[in-house]
Every structure is written in structure tokens, then in C-alpha cells.
Amino acid sequence: MPSNRSRPLRILGTGLSTPAQWLPSTALDARLGLAPGTVEARTGVARRGIEPDRNAAEVAAEAALTALQAAGLARDDIDAVICANASLDQAMPCNAALVHRALGLSRVPAFDVNASCLGFLMGLDLVASLLADGRYRRVLLTSCDLASRALDPNDIDSLGLFGDGAAAAVLTADTSQQAAPPALLAARFETWSEAAHACEIPGGGSRLPPSRHDGDYAEVCTFRMDGKRLYRVAAEQFDRFVGALLDEAGVDLAAIDRVVPHQASLLGMQHVFKRIGVSRDRVEDIFASHGNQVSASLPTALHHALASGRLRPGDTALLVGTAAGVTLGGAVLRL
Amino acid sequence: MPSNRSRPLRILGTGLSTPAQWLPSTALDARLGLAPGTVEARTGVARRGIEPDRNAAEVAAEAALTALQAAGLARDDIDAVICANASLDQAMPCNAALVHRALGLSRVPAFDVNASCLGFLMGLDLVASLLADGRYRRVLLTSCDLASRALDPNDIDSLGLFGDGAAAAVLTADTSQQAAPPALLAARFETWSEAAHACEIPGGGSRLPPSRHDGDYAEVCTFRMDGKRLYRVAAEQFDRFVGALLDEAGVDLAAIDRVVPHQASLLGMQHVFKRIGVSRDRVEDIFASHGNQVSASLPTALHHALASGRLRPGDTALLVGTAAGVTLGGAVLRL
Incomplete structure (x- = not known):
């Protein structure tokens, strides 16, 4: 079907941020005055990353640099920065401009895609078409949310469920002459x-x-x-x-x-x-x-x-x- | 250059919201205790649309329906909804899900693009690649901001400058056999x-x-x-x-x-x-x-x-x- 024909897409590298803290669920038990093991039994989560201080652009930039390193590329090899977060760092400008700044980039276009928790997947879909077209050659795609900033401090279910973090990928359409390319x-x-x-x-x-x-x-x-x-x-x-x-x-x-x-x-x-x-x-x-x-x-x-x-x-x-x-x-x- | 080769893109229809109020600059003069004509002389703006009550999704949906009508299409002829606002209606979910709901759509994918004031242009660029690829056939692209909700009520420059409103376009790659197609x-x-x-x-x-x-x-x-x-x-x-x-x-x-x-x-x-x-x-x-x-x-x-x-x-x-x-x-x- 033409509406879903295969598009060349190669992941050149991926990377994560390293959380400032790994918060165990037992610490949440203690904070909420619950018996040890309650939060994990209820949510299935044993620990989660927490960013008490850094902003989302800084956390995303760490993941981005790790992905670039994994790809063996420098910042200037990228020709677009797309942020696919579910939440904003601040109401304006878009997240991508702030990540762009945290990375010390110049001129490279930066914009956001938002499909809530599935922004990264939506980003892959968009980037595949942009790359297939030759519109861009190498795109940096990042996703970062600091959910801990928007949680009810007394709600065991959401406190226990969510974690902060960022992930990034460097994407290209550049394919070798393989029979079944990426x-x-x-x-x-x-x-x-x-x-x-x-x-x-x-x-x-x-x-x-x-x-x-x-x-x-x-x-x-x-x-x-x-x-x-x-x-x-x-x-x-x-x-x-x-x-x-x-x-x-x-x-x-x-x-x-x-x-x-x-x-x-x-x-x-x-x-x-x-x-x-x-x-x-x-x-x-x-x-x-x-x-x-x-x-x-x-x-x-x-x-x-x-x-x-x-x-x-x-x-x-x-x-x-x-x-x-x-x-x-x-x-x-x-x- | 392959990075910017021409992509087929036809505008099937465009539409606007009709502001709930047109606020003349003389009304701002009166509100701020200024001589009549001061705001217009300073900003160059004689009037602007204001939405005192409706939310951004409702205003965007009005523009979208007008664009669909201009295109001679029904809601169900659209296979993606993209919102390219500079501001969020609410922090979560994305604007497009809320416009999708205001339009009474089902199943059609909805997501946001954010490039601040240039979101609509960025949307055109992305949509051109998605359409060229056959990923989608007819895309509804909307932009809506209600700037009046985020202005300092005492700042003559920003109060005088900004207006509320929405615009929408229905886009396709479907081209006739013209020598120089859209x-x-x-x-x-x-x-x-x-x-x-x-x-x-x-x-x-x-x-x-x-x-x-x-x-x-x-x-x-x-x-x-x-x-x-x-x-x-x-x-x-x-x-x-x-x-x-x-x-x-x-x-x-x-x-x-x-x-x-x-x-x-x-x-x-x-x-x-x-x-x-x-x-x-x-x-x-x-x-x-x-x-x-x-x-x-x-x-x-x-x-x-x-x-x-x-x-x-x-x-x-x-x-x-x-x-x-x-x-x-x-x-x-x-x-």
C-alpha cells in the first residue's frame, strides 16, 4: 500500500541521560508513611530516575551528546534537531530551541513534535519521510520528560509510576547496498x-x-x-x-x-x-x-x-x- | 540540490476563525488612560480579534471546518490532523487531540508541531514530505494562538501588538498533469x-x-x-x-x-x-x-x-x- 510503503531509516546511535538520582520505591514508602514494599507491590516499579535540579533541555542535551558519540558524529554533522517531549520545558519557545541552545548549536533548524507519550515514534515516522525525501540527511531526535515536577506529592499511584529521563537517537536514510537495508x-x-x-x-x-x-x-x-x-x-x-x-x-x-x-x-x-x-x-x-x-x-x-x-x-x-x-x-x- | 528538491503540494482550501470580538486600539487607549490614537500610533495596529471565552481547540476547529468547506471536503476525507500552534491549550495532551475532539473525529491520527510563530510553515514543510511519500493523502493543518491570555494587562506594547485567531489549510499532493503543478x-x-x-x-x-x-x-x-x-x-x-x-x-x-x-x-x-x-x-x-x-x-x-x-x-x-x-x-x- 502506498500509504505505508517502507522508507529507509537507519539508527546511527542512541543515548540516554544518567539520572541525577535513582529513587527506590522504598524511599517513597518511607516518605508516604507506608510499609516497605507497598509502592513497588502496587505499581510494579522498584526505582525510577529523578532530576531534582536540571531542566529538561539540559537532560535532553546529555542524552543527545551520548547518542552522537555512539553514532561517531559531532554536533555539526546534524542538520535538524527535533524534540518529541510530552511536556514543555517552558510555555515558549519550543523545547527544541532550548535543547539546541544547551548543545551550543548554530543555524541548524530546531522544532518540536508532540504526540504525548508516543512523540518519539511519531518523530521516527516524520523523520523517515524527511530523510527519504532528501530534506535532511542526519536528524537528532530527542525525548525528555521530567514527570516528577507535575505529580501530586500525596498520590502513591502516580508518584510510584513515573520516572524522569531523556533518550535520543541519530537517524539517517543512508543505506548500504544490503538486500534488506534498515x-x-x-x-x-x-x-x-x-x-x-x-x-x-x-x-x-x-x-x-x-x-x-x-x-x-x-x-x-x-x-x-x-x-x-x-x-x-x-x-x-x-x-x-x-x-x-x-x-x-x-x-x-x-x-x-x-x-x-x-x-x-x-x-x-x-x-x-x-x-x-x-x-x-x-x-x-x-x-x-x-x-x-x-x-x-x-x-x-x-x-x-x-x-x-x-x-x-x-x-x-x-x-x-x-x-x-x-x-x-x-x-x-x-x- | 537534493536537500531541497521540489515536492508536490496543493492547497485544497484555507479557512479562518471569526473572532468573537474585534477590539479597536481606541478601546485599549481608553482602558490604559491614554489619548485616543496612542496605541495605534505606537504599534501600527488598528484592531485585533479577541476570544474572551472560547478555548483554542474550539477556535481552531472553526477555522478547520471553514477550510474543509472551501476544499469541498468532509471531516472524514482527512487522514491526519496536525496542529502547529506556538502555545498549548493545556499542558497535556497535545493541541491536536483537543482539536480532533472538537471536530468529532475518530481514529484519524492527530499530533502537534511547534516552531513558535512559524509552526504553520514548518507544518507545510513536513506535510510536503509526508504527502510526497504517500504516507498521508489529505492533511488538515491548523494554527491557533490566544495571545490575549498571556499578556501583561499594563504593557501597551504587547497588548497593542497581538491578536487572537486561528487559520487552517487542507493539503494534498494530488496533482493534475499540469506542466508546473502546485x-x-x-x-x-x-x-x-x-x-x-x-x-x-x-x-x-x-x-x-x-x-x-x-x-x-x-x-x-x-x-x-x-x-x-x-x-x-x-x-x-x-x-x-x-x-x-x-x-x-x-x-x-x-x-x-x-x-x-x-x-x-x-x-x-x-x-x-x-x-x-x-x-x-x-x-x-x-x-x-x-x-x-x-x-x-x-x-x-x-x-x-x-x-x-x-x-x-x-x-x-x-x-x-x-x-x-x-x-x-x-x-x-x-x-
């Missing part, structure tokens, strides 16, 4: 916006600025989620969605070497295992050691799969997840 | 981030959430601009930038039928006239009647040029401007 075989997104407010931060924008809010503004800048509603949308659509994506890629589930899901939640991760019908050892699962890192979650899992050799050149990966919006997204990537 | 002949962006903080809203994100700010949070959610600094960056780069863009498009300045600039400021508009070296009657100037509508500014001017017949099929347009970031951006479009 490619984005298919990408698919679906937005089901009837649940758009089931996962949100109501403030921080023009809808509810401080001047139009009575009371504590911090409250409307706090993340809130109707987990049951989200789960219902995802559960209704997920199997059909993945089937359609694999069809578009012309790939059987059996040919998928590794599933790299957005690390949404314990329930979400278990469903990726069960509903897709792949054994757990084929799923990249970093949930217990990282929590849900929002937009940085999927690319962090991808980095771990690549760095560990669980995904190797020639392998086929299924990247998949759900995001606030609600958006389902997936990509089939030949490495 | 195309994006070239697009160029440059980010000069040393001035990233010269035009900003410091709050509203993870850098400075309410929990980390002492004092009035409304203050850090207010737009601030170092106009001289911005002007210096733009002035240093603009002539060379436009020259490079025209070179990439393979078009002489004399072949440009109309210049459609971002309506940044009186000084900015005058410089477009002067520095590019085109006569004022070739420049689409809606500044006095609309003010600076942020991301909606350039597509609103484009709509007026098309709707009035000042740009016609076969004409060549230069779209150009500067944005917070600081980003210079431009595109050469054959209609």
Missing part, C-alpha cells in the same frame, strides 16, 4: 479523542491560565489520569490496531524479533505480553527499573534493546504503545 | 538559539512549575520579549537567509508574485518590504487589521491573499518570517 517498514497512529481528557494536565496553557483560575494553581498543573477509561479505549482497539500495523508492514508476528513497548504501566505491560500473543522474553521490559518515563520511555527501552544486543542489525522490531490523546501508535522497524 | 519549491529554517530567551514565557512547563515558584505565578506565565535582541538576530541573518532560500527554489526575486510574511511587528513588516527589496504592493500586509496573531498570523495572511485573488493558481509565493527560538523560516510555494 527501514521503517510501516508506521500507524490512531487518535480516539473521546477520551482526550482521561489523561491530562488542565493548566499551563491558554485554556486555564493563572489569571483565570481561582485557588491553588499547582493543582491544575498536576497530572491526572482516569486509568480505567484509558484502559478501556486501549483494550477495545489494541488487537485490531497491531494486526493492521503488521499487515501494512507485510510482517507476521512470528517474524518480530523483539517487541519494544511504551512502558506505560504494569497492567499495560502485561497486556502487551498477553494480547499481542508473544512470550515475555521477546518483550523489552525495563518497567521495574525505570517506571513510566513518558515520552522518553519507549526510546529508553529501544536503547536498552540495542545496547544489550537483544536487537541486532537485520532484526525486526515492533515498537508500540498508547498515549494521552488517546493515541495508539506503532512502527515496524528493520534494523 | 509545489513546495523549497523550504528553509535556521535556528539561532543564543537568543532563545529573548522571546519567551518562562512558566507553564517543567522548568518553573507552580511548586517551584514563589510569588505570583501569573507573572511567569506572561509573554516577554527583548525586541532589540530579536531584531538584531533577524537583521544579521535575514538577507542571506532569503537569498539562500530563493537559490534553493531556483527562483529569482522578480519571479515572486507575492510575499506573505509573518505579521510580526510594524518594524518587522517594514523590513520585509525594504530588505527583501520588493515594493509594498507585492507584500500581503494585514498587520493593521489583525495585529500579530502568533502562529495563526502567516496562514491568515496566506488565506487573505488566496481569497482575494492576490495569489492565483500558477503564482509563486514567498512565505517568510522569524519566530521565538530564534528561528528564521521561509518557503517558496507554487500555487
Whole structure:
């Protein structure tokens, strides 16, 4: 199908930020006055990265430099910087301009893509077309969210679930004369916006600025989620969605070497295992050691799969997840 | 050059929101206790649209429906919704999910692009590659900012300068067998981030959430601009930038039928006239009647040029401007 024909896409390098702190769930137990083990038993997360001081641009720049180093490239080899965060560093300018500044770049264009938790996947999809076209040659794609800044300090579920972090990748279409070169075989997104407010931060924008809010503004800048509603949308659509994506890629589930899901939640991760019908050892699962890192979650899992050799050149990966919006997204990537 | 080869791009329809109010500058004079005519003399703006009640998604949806009607299409003919606002409606989810909901769409993917005031231009560039690739067939691109929600109520310069509004376009690559079909002949962006903080809203994100700010949070959610600094960056780069863009498009300045600039400021508009070296009657100037509508500014001017017949099929347009970031951006479009 022309709407999803394969596009050349090679990952030249990936990188992560190193969190300023790894916060164990037992520390949250102590802070909330709970018996040791309560937070981990409830969320499935043993620890998460926390950035108490650095801003998102600084954290993203660290991941970007690591990815560039892995790619064997210098800053000036990049001809576009795209940030795919779910949250803004500040309301204006866009995140990419601030990462660009943190990297000390000049002239290279910088802009944001936002598809909430699936921004990195959406970025891969856009970059594949930009590279295929020759519009750019080497693109730096970063995702960073500091969820800890928007959590209710008394909500065990969200405090226990989320972690701060950044991940980055350097992408090109440059392909050797291989028979099956690295490619984005298919990408698919679906937005089901009837649940758009089931996962949100109501403030921080023009809808509810401080001047139009009575009371504590911090409250409307706090993340809130109707987990049951989200789960219902995802559960209704997920199997059909993945089937359609694999069809578009012309790939059987059996040919998928590794599933790299957005690390949404314990329930979400278990469903990726069960509903897709792949054994757990084929799923990249970093949930217990990282929590849900929002937009940085999927690319962090991808980095771990690549760095560990669980995904190797020639392998086929299924990247998949759900995001606030609600958006389902997936990509089939030949490495 | 392969990095800027022409891509087929046809505008099927454009549309605007109709402001809830047109606020004359004389009303601002009265509110600020100034002599009648002061605000207009200072800013060059006679009136601007204001949205006292509607949220950005509602305003964008109105522009989108108008654009669809102009294109002779229904909502379901669209296969992607991209919002290119400079500001968020709320901190999460992305604007596109909220516009998608306001339009009553289902399944169609929705995501944001953010390049501050130049988001619409950046959107055109991305969409051209996505369409050329067959990734999508018909894309709805909207830009909406409600600047009035983030202005200092005592700052004559920003109150006088900005206006609320939305603009939308429906885009396709579908081309007839014309000799010179509608195309994006070239697009160029440059980010000069040393001035990233010269035009900003410091709050509203993870850098400075309410929990980390002492004092009035409304203050850090207010737009601030170092106009001289911005002007210096733009002035240093603009002539060379436009020259490079025209070179990439393979078009002489004399072949440009109309210049459609971002309506940044009186000084900015005058410089477009002067520095590019085109006569004022070739420049689409809606500044006095609309003010600076942020991301909606350039597509609103484009709509007026098309709707009035000042740009016609076969004409060549230069779209150009500067944005917070600081980003210079431009595109050469054959209609």
C-alpha cells in the first residue's frame, strides 16, 4: 500500500541521560508513611530516575551528546534537531530551541513534535519521510520528560509510576547496498479523542491560565489520569490496531524479533505480553527499573534493546504503545 | 540540490476563525488612560480579534471546518490532523487531540508541531514530505494562538501588538498533469538559539512549575520579549537567509508574485518590504487589521491573499518570517 510503503531509516546511535538520582520505591514508602514494599507491590516499579535540579533541555542535551558519540558524529554533522517531549520545558519557545541552545548549536533548524507519550515514534515516522525525501540527511531526535515536577506529592499511584529521563537517537536514510537495508517498514497512529481528557494536565496553557483560575494553581498543573477509561479505549482497539500495523508492514508476528513497548504501566505491560500473543522474553521490559518515563520511555527501552544486543542489525522490531490523546501508535522497524 | 528538491503540494482550501470580538486600539487607549490614537500610533495596529471565552481547540476547529468547506471536503476525507500552534491549550495532551475532539473525529491520527510563530510553515514543510511519500493523502493543518491570555494587562506594547485567531489549510499532493503543478519549491529554517530567551514565557512547563515558584505565578506565565535582541538576530541573518532560500527554489526575486510574511511587528513588516527589496504592493500586509496573531498570523495572511485573488493558481509565493527560538523560516510555494 502506498500509504505505508517502507522508507529507509537507519539508527546511527542512541543515548540516554544518567539520572541525577535513582529513587527506590522504598524511599517513597518511607516518605508516604507506608510499609516497605507497598509502592513497588502496587505499581510494579522498584526505582525510577529523578532530576531534582536540571531542566529538561539540559537532560535532553546529555542524552543527545551520548547518542552522537555512539553514532561517531559531532554536533555539526546534524542538520535538524527535533524534540518529541510530552511536556514543555517552558510555555515558549519550543523545547527544541532550548535543547539546541544547551548543545551550543548554530543555524541548524530546531522544532518540536508532540504526540504525548508516543512523540518519539511519531518523530521516527516524520523523520523517515524527511530523510527519504532528501530534506535532511542526519536528524537528532530527542525525548525528555521530567514527570516528577507535575505529580501530586500525596498520590502513591502516580508518584510510584513515573520516572524522569531523556533518550535520543541519530537517524539517517543512508543505506548500504544490503538486500534488506534498515527501514521503517510501516508506521500507524490512531487518535480516539473521546477520551482526550482521561489523561491530562488542565493548566499551563491558554485554556486555564493563572489569571483565570481561582485557588491553588499547582493543582491544575498536576497530572491526572482516569486509568480505567484509558484502559478501556486501549483494550477495545489494541488487537485490531497491531494486526493492521503488521499487515501494512507485510510482517507476521512470528517474524518480530523483539517487541519494544511504551512502558506505560504494569497492567499495560502485561497486556502487551498477553494480547499481542508473544512470550515475555521477546518483550523489552525495563518497567521495574525505570517506571513510566513518558515520552522518553519507549526510546529508553529501544536503547536498552540495542545496547544489550537483544536487537541486532537485520532484526525486526515492533515498537508500540498508547498515549494521552488517546493515541495508539506503532512502527515496524528493520534494523 | 537534493536537500531541497521540489515536492508536490496543493492547497485544497484555507479557512479562518471569526473572532468573537474585534477590539479597536481606541478601546485599549481608553482602558490604559491614554489619548485616543496612542496605541495605534505606537504599534501600527488598528484592531485585533479577541476570544474572551472560547478555548483554542474550539477556535481552531472553526477555522478547520471553514477550510474543509472551501476544499469541498468532509471531516472524514482527512487522514491526519496536525496542529502547529506556538502555545498549548493545556499542558497535556497535545493541541491536536483537543482539536480532533472538537471536530468529532475518530481514529484519524492527530499530533502537534511547534516552531513558535512559524509552526504553520514548518507544518507545510513536513506535510510536503509526508504527502510526497504517500504516507498521508489529505492533511488538515491548523494554527491557533490566544495571545490575549498571556499578556501583561499594563504593557501597551504587547497588548497593542497581538491578536487572537486561528487559520487552517487542507493539503494534498494530488496533482493534475499540469506542466508546473502546485509545489513546495523549497523550504528553509535556521535556528539561532543564543537568543532563545529573548522571546519567551518562562512558566507553564517543567522548568518553573507552580511548586517551584514563589510569588505570583501569573507573572511567569506572561509573554516577554527583548525586541532589540530579536531584531538584531533577524537583521544579521535575514538577507542571506532569503537569498539562500530563493537559490534553493531556483527562483529569482522578480519571479515572486507575492510575499506573505509573518505579521510580526510594524518594524518587522517594514523590513520585509525594504530588505527583501520588493515594493509594498507585492507584500500581503494585514498587520493593521489583525495585529500579530502568533502562529495563526502567516496562514491568515496566506488565506487573505488566496481569497482575494492576490495569489492565483500558477503564482509563486514567498512565505517568510522569524519566530521565538530564534528561528528564521521561509518557503517558496507554487500555487
